[in-house]
Structure formats: C-alpha cells, structure tokens
Amino acid sequence: MQQFKPVTKQDGAKLRRYYKDCNYGLCEYSLGTKLMWKKTLHPAWAEIAGCLVVRNWDAGGWNFDYPVPGPEGDVDAALRAIEAYCLEAGQLPVISMVPEHKAGELLGRYPYVRVSDIRTWRDYVYYREDLQYFTGRRYSGQxxxxxxxxxxxxxxxxxxxxxxxxxxxxxxxxxxxxxxxxxxxxxxxxxxxxxxxxxxxxxxxxxxxxxxxxxxxxxxxxxxxxxxxxxxxxxxxxxxxxxxxxxxFVQAFALAFGGNCQWIDREDDAADKGLRTSKLQYGPAKLAPKYRFEPMNELMRHIKEIPKVETARLTLSALTEKDIPAYNALVLDQERNRWWGYDDVAGLGGPVEERSFFDVARRDFESHLAVNFAVRLEGKLIGEAVLYNFDCRGGAELGCRIDKACAGNGYGVEAFTAAAEWGLYKLHLGRVFAKCFKENQASYKMLSACMRKHGEDETFFYFEKLV
The missing domain is CATH 3.40.630.30 (Gcn5-related N-acetyltransferase (GNAT))
Structure with missing residues (x-):
C-alpha cells in the first residue's frame, strides 16, 4: 500500500515544488492551508506518478485532493493509484475540493458518483486589479x-x-x-x-x-x-x-504584493455571517466552487440481494447457512487454493470458526465490496464465483474455484461465463477482468475459453471481458 507522510513545515520545500505553479485557484492547493489546518484535516502526502497527492481525514473517512502534477506528472496514473489504495483499504475513493475546470474529468471517469458543492466551501476570488484600484461605482464605499x-x-x-x-x-x-x-x-x-x-x-x-x-x-x-x-x-x-x-490595507497589500498575478483568493467565509458580508462587499469575480466526488460502485446502485443465475447445468445463488460445511471444505482445501491468489485464513485476521468464511462473504456483500455466488450442481455447493475489486469506473474482478471432486467437467468455464455475463448485462459493468498464475494451466485454459487475454507480468496472465 502507498505510504503517506503527515504534512509538516519540514516538507514545505517539497510541497511548494508542486503548489508554486498550481493553477487550481483554491486555497486548499497551498502549503499554508495544509499547515494551518493540519490538526483539523490531518493532511498526509505522497509523490505518485510525478504528482503531489494529499490525503485528508474528514467526517470519519479519507478524502483526497485532486492530484497536482509536476512537469512530468501523470494525473490519470495518480488517480488510479488513489483508487487502488482505497480498494486495498476497503473504502471508496473520495476526491474532494476539486476545482471547477477538473470536475468534468471526474464526471467522465465515474459512472455512478455523488457530487457535492457546498456554498460555505467556496472561496472568494477577486481580480487583482479590482482590489488594487477599486475602480467603478460598485467600489465607491471602499x-x-x-x-x-x-x-x-x-x-x-x-x-x-x-x-x-x-x-x-x-x-x-x-x-x-x-x-x-x-x-x-x-x-x-x-x-x-x-x-x-x-x-x-x-x-x-x-x-x-x-x-x-x-x-x-x-x-x-x-x-x-x-x-x-x-x-x-x-x-x-x-x-x-x-x-x-x-x-x-486590502488595496495597499494588493498593490505591494499582487505582482502580475491574475487573481487574489481571500479564502472561504467559514459560514461566518460577518465575514460573508465583508467579502461580498469587495465584489468577488467569482465564488470558486469546490466539488466533492464520492464514487459509487454498481452494487450500491443496482443490487439489494444476490440473485439466482441459471445455466444449462448449474445454478449460481447466494450462500446459505446450510452451505457452511461444504463452503468451509472448499475454502480450506489448501492444496487446491494455492492457485486462488488469496489466503482466506490469513484474511480473517483471527482464529477460524465455523461461520468465519460465511460471515466474511455476507459482510462483504452488505458493505458493497463483493458478490459471492455459490455454484450449485443439482442443489449441492461445488464451488464459488466471486465478483470483487469494484473499481468505481465500471470494472470488477472475477474469481472462480470448483471443488476438486468436480474438476475437469467444464463447470468452471460455465460458472465463470455466467457470473461475467451477469456482471456485464445485469449489474451494468463495462468490464470484467481476471488473472491467473502463469503456472496454473487449468485456470489459463478456463479463462481463455470465456475471456480475452489482456497482458501479463512476471506472475500473472491477465484477461478481460467487455460489453
């Protein structure tokens, strides 16, 4: 997981490398705001893909500033890193204090997203010349x-x-x-x-x-x-x-230090009536909005309960308490699960109990993190297909495992195809992806039969299925 370092004044020069040329025009994209409000927002920072990425803590969860690129910065890669970081932590990637001219990029990025633009967040932004010269009838009072x-x-x-x-x-x-x-x-x-x-x-x-x-x-x-x-x-x-x-003083300071900047930002009003009245009297050119993007995945939008999906031979449906013995046997088959890619026992973080794995699957669905389908043959659980790692951009990962007693009959391909097509055509995903260890020839053949190969690295082959 990406490491973030708390913002301190000792980091000032490193952060200023990004902020000095940042044209987002909001007070949050400055060293001063990070230092002044660090006990409230607990900002932490990292350099990712040539960008400054700041993580804040607010309302019981993380949110991230929109990445600030350096000369060679890749904002898309930085956003993908934020999304991966949140995915690993089991939370949604909230991007906050997004400047207006960047909002459209995030609207295009996330199929389902809640967007906030709260009045009291907005900065009072003035033309430099207005504060320097106070020309025109509207400034007669000043x-x-x-x-x-x-x-x-x-x-x-x-x-x-x-x-x-x-x-x-x-x-x-x-x-x-x-x-x-x-x-x-x-x-x-x-x-x-x-x-x-x-x-x-x-x-x-x-x-x-x-x-x-x-x-x-x-x-x-x-x-x-x-x-x-x-x-x-x-x-x-x-x-x-x-x-x-x-x-x-406002005029004299703008004349002395405004230089050749275009704007002067006097920050927000903190919902203070007196400040609001005062700052409005100076005739801001704009009240700069700050958007908060809270992406949602398809589970949050479309699914209240795990459905039943039927194929020629199989039924995919929700796990039940009657499945617990067979499900435990499937999950605890260490010889077979060495190719699964996830250690179910270590993932518990505690001792294994009879209901442990069943409860994890249930909580993951309730938390909109995963859909665990029981794969049934004539009503008996013989495996599972799991949609997980929802990336909030229309994609989810799919995994499938079949009991060794039923291997070699094509049940994996059948279950995998059914789960993938349900995700694409019923859950409204745009992409289902999967991977297998390079040594796992059985999984490679199964995935090749129902998905398109999409690359490889030293460890895995990658596959995807698109709408």
Whole structure:
C-alpha cells in the first residue's frame, strides 16, 4: 500500500515544488492551508506518478485532493493509484475540493458518483486589479472608507514583515486581542491562535508577509502565498479602532504584493455571517466552487440481494447457512487454493470458526465490496464465483474455484461465463477482468475459453471481458 507522510513545515520545500505553479485557484492547493489546518484535516502526502497527492481525514473517512502534477506528472496514473489504495483499504475513493475546470474529468471517469458543492466551501476570488484600484461605482464605499482613513493617517504604509518586526507583531496581537469583537466565539479564537502560529513562518521563502504601519506601530498584517496565477491570502487582520483600515490595507497589500498575478483568493467565509458580508462587499469575480466526488460502485446502485443465475447445468445463488460445511471444505482445501491468489485464513485476521468464511462473504456483500455466488450442481455447493475489486469506473474482478471432486467437467468455464455475463448485462459493468498464475494451466485454459487475454507480468496472465 502507498505510504503517506503527515504534512509538516519540514516538507514545505517539497510541497511548494508542486503548489508554486498550481493553477487550481483554491486555497486548499497551498502549503499554508495544509499547515494551518493540519490538526483539523490531518493532511498526509505522497509523490505518485510525478504528482503531489494529499490525503485528508474528514467526517470519519479519507478524502483526497485532486492530484497536482509536476512537469512530468501523470494525473490519470495518480488517480488510479488513489483508487487502488482505497480498494486495498476497503473504502471508496473520495476526491474532494476539486476545482471547477477538473470536475468534468471526474464526471467522465465515474459512472455512478455523488457530487457535492457546498456554498460555505467556496472561496472568494477577486481580480487583482479590482482590489488594487477599486475602480467603478460598485467600489465607491471602499474608496470613501479609504479616503477617511487617509485623512486621519496619511503616512500609513505597507511594508514587508521580517524578523526585525517581531516586536511590532507581538504588540499587534496584544492590541488586536484587546479589541477583538469575537472574544466569546470559540471557533474564532481557535482561528486566531492558528493565525498567530502561522505568522511565525513569515520568514520562509514560500510566503509573502506584509503589514501596514502607522509610524512604528503595526496596525494590519497579512500572510499570503503565490500559487500559479493566484495570490492566496491565508491571514488578514487589522485593528478595528483604525476606521477604514481594512479596505485601505486590502488595496495597499494588493498593490505591494499582487505582482502580475491574475487573481487574489481571500479564502472561504467559514459560514461566518460577518465575514460573508465583508467579502461580498469587495465584489468577488467569482465564488470558486469546490466539488466533492464520492464514487459509487454498481452494487450500491443496482443490487439489494444476490440473485439466482441459471445455466444449462448449474445454478449460481447466494450462500446459505446450510452451505457452511461444504463452503468451509472448499475454502480450506489448501492444496487446491494455492492457485486462488488469496489466503482466506490469513484474511480473517483471527482464529477460524465455523461461520468465519460465511460471515466474511455476507459482510462483504452488505458493505458493497463483493458478490459471492455459490455454484450449485443439482442443489449441492461445488464451488464459488466471486465478483470483487469494484473499481468505481465500471470494472470488477472475477474469481472462480470448483471443488476438486468436480474438476475437469467444464463447470468452471460455465460458472465463470455466467457470473461475467451477469456482471456485464445485469449489474451494468463495462468490464470484467481476471488473472491467473502463469503456472496454473487449468485456470489459463478456463479463462481463455470465456475471456480475452489482456497482458501479463512476471506472475500473472491477465484477461478481460467487455460489453
């Protein structure tokens, strides 16, 4: 399984190799957001196929940022790696905070998917020139506030924040807390703590830090990060006692540090009414959506119970408690199952009990992970066919094993073909795939009789059957 490493500031240079040129235009695709909210989202990262892949923890499960490619990055390969990682972990591959211009690719990738676009996730994104110049009637309010501010503090100016300003920054936080209007808001206080901690990274080359000074007194500060053509504002604070300081500072900071970027992202509003009102007043060019894709497999969409499938000689149906003795004998036949490709006993993770394998099969179906068909001859269980490894892209793997007493009669081909065609034409899969060990000539002949060979490696031959 792919190894992910928790994001730390020591990883900053490695992550910035990807984020510095990333044009997704969302605050989640930045080092600052990963560091600031790491105790909430627990981000971990890996480099896969030339892409940065970040795994987050949210709402009791993993979700993944859309891969950020480097110069030679292969996003499709990175997505396949995410899908394989989730498949191995027994969960669905949730891709979250997907930028709008990438959403169509995922809609085309997953046949069945739930898509969310929650209003409070959206970032406030502005044209750089709008915040630099506040031109036009819609910005008359900002210009009036700036005019009043300049009348009282004409010498106030924005300068870069460096280590030499440590004393001024410390005093700013004291002044800010003294007039902080949300002192009884636990969420706001937590965010303030994070902001103070993040500002200590101002000296790092990854960030741009600036402050507005009234003489030697710091009256506003901000920490930003350039990602592609967007300047992302991670922290933006000012002393409320300086009337008009916010629009004056927003404009002056954009002029000083906006450079030639196209956009300025002032992040989301965290469902805070005051923040929403304020950020809307600055006339965002767009509220950038962030899509969450939760792929589903065909079992989740179409199947409530395992059906009965009949062939000329066989019946495929759900396992029952009456099958337990015969099913256990099938599963515990070590000599025959050495070619099965999966160790049922080790997979239990505990002692073998009478109902162990039956219960695993039942739970896998209830969890939408697999369909275990009992293969019956004249009502007696003689094997099983299993559809599993649903990849959420229209594919599933098929395996089949027949009791040694019934081998050599073509029952494997018959059961395998029936299960594959049920998957393709009743479950609405687009592809059924299978593999066999190269030494297993019996399985090779069986698969060749009902599927198309699709490659090989040092260990396996691979086969597939398409609609």
């Amino acid at each position: 210009r009036n506030h700036i005019k009043k501010f300049r009348a009282q503090w004409p010498e106030a100016e924005v300068r870069p924040l460096t280590a030499e300003n440590a004393g001024a920054v410390e005093q700013f936080w004291k002044d800010y807390e003294a007039e902080f209007p949300k002192g009884d808001n636990a969420k706001a206080l937590d965010e303030l703590k994070l902001a103070k901690k993040m500002l200590k990274l101002a000296g790092k080359p990854w960030f741009t830090a600036g402050g507005m000074f009234d003489g030697d007194k710091l009256i506003a500060l901000a920490l930003a990060e350039r990602c592609g053509d967007t300047l992302i504002i991670h922290i933006e604070k000012a002393l409320y006692s300086y009337t008009g300081v916010y629009p004056a």
